[in-house]
Amino acid sequence: MRTERLIRYFVAGLLILFASSTAFAQATRTWVSGVGDDVNPCSRTAPCKTFAGAISKTAPGGTIDALDPGGFGAVTITKSITIEAVGTVASVLVSGTNGIIVAAQPTDQVILRGLTIEGLGTGINGINFTSGGKLVVERCVIQAFTTSGINMATPAPSQLVVTDTTIDKNTSAGPAVFVAPTGSAPSVTLDRVRIVENGGMGVLVTNGIVSIRNSTVAYNYYGVRAISSSATAQIALDDSIVSGNSVTGVSTAGAVASIVISRSTITGNGSGISGSVSSFGDNRIFNNNGNDGTPVGTVPLK
Secondary structure (H helix, E strand, C coil), X not given: CHHHHHHHHHHHHHHHHHHHHHHXXXXXXXXXXXXXXXXXXXXXXXXXXXXXXXXXXXXXXXXXXXXXXXXXXXXXXXXXXXXXXXXCCEEEECCCCCCEEEECCCCCEEEEECEXXXXXXXXXXXXXXXXXXXXXXXXXXXXXXXXXXXXXXXXXXXXXXXXXXXXXXXXXXXXXXXXXXXXXXXXXXXXEEEEECCCCEEEEECXXXXXXXXXXXXXXXXXXXXXXXXXXXXXXXXXXXXXXXXXXXXXXXXXXXXXXXXXXXXXXXXXXXXXXXXXXXXXXXXXXXXXXCCCCEECCCC
């Protein structure tokens, strides 16, 4: 009898352990709500309150969705994940800190879609991309930070893709988009991006190969700028508008920094172009306070 009781206790213990592990298993899709609670499992019917609460309950490669409008707080991302809001307003409101930190592994992909990231005039960086394989930012608004809207400081080869996004009203002398990795030059694409009314530079590249197309860079201190004396800092600006920037629209500094412009309008800036800026010969550069500048060379169309 004693042996039978021990066996029953053992089986019961196994069942409890199995139930506990199942209860705390990560889901491939989780949910947050303005009326949720982080003690919930983050399911559709029992959503969490914050992105930080949901991320620990979401499996690598999974998705966190916003059910309804709300401010879902700052979050640090250390794995492949998608955070998105479709058909609703999902905000990250922060004061005195970073909005979203991406500190993932070199093979991880992070997607941020449909989010409003608000620094309230005291936040540091809207998105601080410190490591990871690829970061995709789609249909987001990033505003009112004191350092950068997006800061890319990755130590290994990585990709940044920003589309259909507005980065505006960041108050510092820092760049709205800062591409300054500490390792190998990354690949960066900005497509249909509005970078406007920032207190510092619109786009600054100190290490990287950056493509800007179908975008507007306007009413910043500097517009588009590459600075480097050692690392690769190259920008291709295509079919874009650079206008109303206080100092220079498109410029470089340093021996190995370069920009190539094509099919773009550069007007109304303190000066138009300066430094190592080449042209495909199909741009409109005019009315830059009497100093339009001259490309250092013409690149033949192929």
